[in-house]
Amino acid sequence: MYTTMKTFFTAENGSVILFRGRLVRFSGATDGKHGEICYNVWEVRNMITMEDIIREGHPTLQKRAEEVDLPLDDGTKNTLVKMRRFLINSQDETMREEYGLREGVGLSAPQIGLSKRMIAIHTLDEDFEEHHDYLIINPSIVSHSVAKTYIPGGEGCLSVDREVEGVVPRHKRVSVHGHFYDSDKDTVEERTIRLRGFLSVVIQHELDHLNGILFTKRTVGELEHAEPIEFKLPESTEDESAPEGDNNRTPKEEKA
Numbered sequence: 001m002y003t004t005m006k007t008f009f010t011a012e013n014g015s016v017i018l019f020r021g022r023l024v025r026f027s028g029a030t031d032g033k034h035g036e037i038c039y040n041v042w043e044v045r046n047m048i049t050m051e052d053i054i055r056e057g058h059p060t061l062q063k064r065a066e067e068v069d070l071p072l073d074d075g076t077k078n079t080l081v082k083m084r085r086f087l088i089n090s091q092d093e094t095m096r097e098e099y100g101l102r103e104g105v106g107l108s109a110p111q112i113g114l115s116k117r118m119i120a121i122h123t124l125d126e127d128f129e130e131h132h133d134y135l136i137i138n139p140s141i142v143s144h145s146v147a148k149t150y151i152p153g154g155e156g157c158l159s160v161d162r163e164v165e166g167v168v169p170r171h172k173r174v175s176v177h178g179h180f181y182d183s184d185k186d187t188v189e190e191r192t193i194r195l196r197g198f199l200s201v202v203i204q205h206e207l208d209h210l211n212g213i214l215f216t217k218r219t220v221g222e223l224e225h226a227e228p229i230e231f232k233l234p235e236s237t238e239d240e241s242a243p244e245g246d247n248n249r250t251p252k253e254e255k256a
Helices: 074-090 093-099 197-210
Strands: 002-006 016-019 022-025 028-031 036-040 106-108 118-124 131-144 148-150 173-182 187-196
Touching (some): 074 093, 074 106, 074 118, 106 197, 118 197, 131 197, 148 197
Antiparallel strands (some): 002 036, 106 118, 131 173
């Protein structure tokens, strides 16, 4: 968001200042002609951090979440936007280090202590080619494959701080129906999406949260007659001179 305001003080890029009653990060330049500072800011005080993520054992993570009323009220829209922003922030190395975030590809409302049936997903597929960005209200699986799949390294979760050995059997393909919120257009559309592979695993993981189930309850030591997900790393990671970064993370490090 870009905005301007008259000011009688100066701020350096990257500093956190009080702006209209909120803590925000400053990134911009002074307009000397008009004596104003142009800001590219985002809210800091109201952003979701790891302190807002409830952990394994919390009662909210153990019960079925409630349906979300439609049309969406402004508070619910704001929560969805913040959930999406958390995932984006967590995938940015600078933000992740500065605010102590753990990288995530999915987040459910119960994980921030809100027992509502809504989820956010923001990730690439296992081929690192197609990007998926969803804010879904009252999602449900309407059909799924008999075939199963799993992440070879096991699943991870923002609400689980311990290492969990084993793998989680998931449907290889699912069709999910729900109401999809587009925050840019401020619109809600009812539709069904079909997901496979890694995205199918991610959305099943998030739907489990809405039903009070952690992946730890589904973990098994071995899994037969199921096809493991194969992650195709970007070609740039094959270059030994390439710097280490997000593309080098292992599948298990992608939390939901």
